[in-house]
Amino acid sequence: TQGLTIHKGLEGVTVTDTELALVDGERGHLVYRGYWAKDLALQYTYEHVAYLLWFGKLPTEAELADFHAKMAQYRILPDYLKTIIDAIPAGVDMMSVLRTAVSAVGNESYGWPPTVEQAMELTAKVPTIITYRYSRLNGRQPAEPRKDLSHTANYLYMLFGKEPHPAHVAALDAYLVLTAEHGMNASTFSARVTTSTRSDMASAVTTAIGTMKGPLHGGAPSEVDETLAAIGTKENAEPYLRSLLERGERLMGFGHRVYKTRDPRAEALSIVAKRVAGDDPWLDLAVHVENVAIRLLEEYKPGRRLYTNVEFYAAAVLRAVGLPKELYTPTFTLSRMAGWTAHVLEQAADNRLIRPQSVYTGPMPR
Numbered sequence: 365t366q367g368l369t370i371h372k373g374l375e376g377v378t379v380t381d382t383e384l385a386l387v388d389g390e391r392g393h394l395v396y397r398g399y400w401a402k403d404l405a406l407q408y409t410y411e412h413v414a415y416l417l418w419f420g421k422l423p424t425e426a427e428l429a430d431f432h433a434k435m436a437q438y439r440i441l442p443d444y445l446k447t448i449i450d451a452i453p454a455g456v457d458m459m460s461v462l463r464t465a466v467s468a469v470g471n472e473s474y475g476w477p478p479t480v481e482q483a484m485e486l487t488a489k490v491p492t493i494i495t496y497r498y499s500r501l502n503g504r505q506p507a508e509p510r511k512d513l514s515h516t517a518n519y520l521y522m523l524f525g526k527e528p529h530p531a532h533v534a535a536l537d538a539y540l541v542l543t544a545e546h547g548m549n550a551s552t553f554s555a556r557v558t559t560s561t562r563s564d565m566a567s568a569v570t571t572a573i574g575t576m577k578g579p580l581h582g583g584a585p586s587e588v589d590e591t592l593a594a595i596g597t598k599e600n601a602e603p604y605l606r607s608l609l610e611r612g613e614r615l616m617g618f619g620h621r622v623y624k625t626r627d628p629r630a631e632a633l634s635i636v637a638k639r640v641a642g643d644d645p646w647l648d649l650a651v652h653v654e655n656v657a658i659r660l661l662e663e664y665k666p667g668r669r670l671y672t673n674v675e676f677y678a679a680a681v682l683r684a685v686g687l688p689k690e691l692y693t694p695t696f697t698l699s700r701m702a703g704w705t706a707h708v709l710e711q712a713a714d715n716r717l718i719r720p721q722s723v724y725t726g727p728m729p730r
């Protein structure tokens with residue numbers, strides 16, 4: 365093992381090539397298969413982008429109609445899956461419920477190699493799993509999925525049991541598009557590791573959900589919400605954030621392994637947040653907190669280049685469309701389904717077992 369260099373956190377290590385996304389941390393660029401993610405977010409729906417990621421091109425009207433019909437079929441949960449969800453105690457968090465339920469999706473076709481049909485099925489079922497559980501916990505009859513609604517509109521419909529406002533659908537679509545794919549992030553990498561053993565698509569997604577759950581990855585937006593609630597007023601922003609930094613704590617919604625400038629998704633989401641939240645004082649506070657945080661991070665962590673990441677304004681958008689805090693990370697998961705499954709297909713198409721090394725630092729036998 366002598367001479368091996370350890371790359372803690374695999375920083376700077378390139379593990380594969382990919383046609384799915386370019387994440388340029390210096391320039392703040394995010395591209396999905398030749399399109400700027402922010403342009404896609406403002407012009408297209410989540411279904412368009414899932415199609416783009418899986419099939420390599422945007423769908424025509426006819427292709428989109430077929431694709432929509434197929435995805436809509438897959439939204440329905442079989443009874444056995446409902447029974448599994450119902451058996452999980454009420455105190456278990458939604459990400460764990462999702463992880464458990466997704467691990468039970470599948471049939472004899474779920475083997476090697478993984479297929480795009482399975483990507484569609486899993487992606488289509490995740491919103492139904494979340495809303496089924498959410499309704500049950502809140503003592504409401506879970507709404508059956510509606511085939512006439514888009515992926516995003518149907519999610520909001522099943523969640524609240526009523527037709528969603530078009531402005532909310534557009535804002536949530538923009539969020540889902542912006543977070544659908546992001547190169548070799550921790551959860552995507554873990555999905556690819558699972559796939560590299562020739563395991564199946566549901567196993568790969570289950571792995572990814574477990575990875576997504578952590579606060580350093582997908583768990584941040586609800587913590588952004590909590591920080592803003594604790595701050596409460598503009599005057600309190602500086603003393604509060606200072607006290608966190610004095611204690612060596614991290615400011616949620618800031619910093620990124622790859623982006624050393626403002627995350628382009630934060631840029632786009634701040635526009636979407638303004639559109640949908642209008643003059644909500646919470647958003648006004650968020651903008652103020654962002655400015656103070658950037659200044660203080662430069663003071664406490666000079667040279668680390670810590671800027672706003674996607675999670676900061678994600679909290680603002682999700683809140684504006686009426687999502688409860690406990691569904692922020694599950695909703696992030698729902699969006700990343702397209703990216704994860706596209707990576708699973710890409711990994712499978714040119715597979716080699718992912719198997720890095722470690723340096724042994726324990727004693728040798730005497």
Ligand code: CMC
Pocket residue numbers: 373549579580581582583584613614615616617618619620621622665668670673674675
């Ligand atoms: N607040 C305060 N200090 C920070 C922060 C932060 N948010 N992020 C990094 N630092 C400091 C860190 O303490 C370290 O300081 P020092 O050099 O004195 O030890 C330095 O910056 C480098 O940090 P690191 O831990 O080596 O950076 P990383 O690339 O391993 O971590 C990160 C990236 C996203 C985990 C981290 O920035 C973080 O914890 N941010 C807060 C959580 C968050 O917002 N997560 C969402 C990430 S974006 C969406 C996603 O990927 O899911």
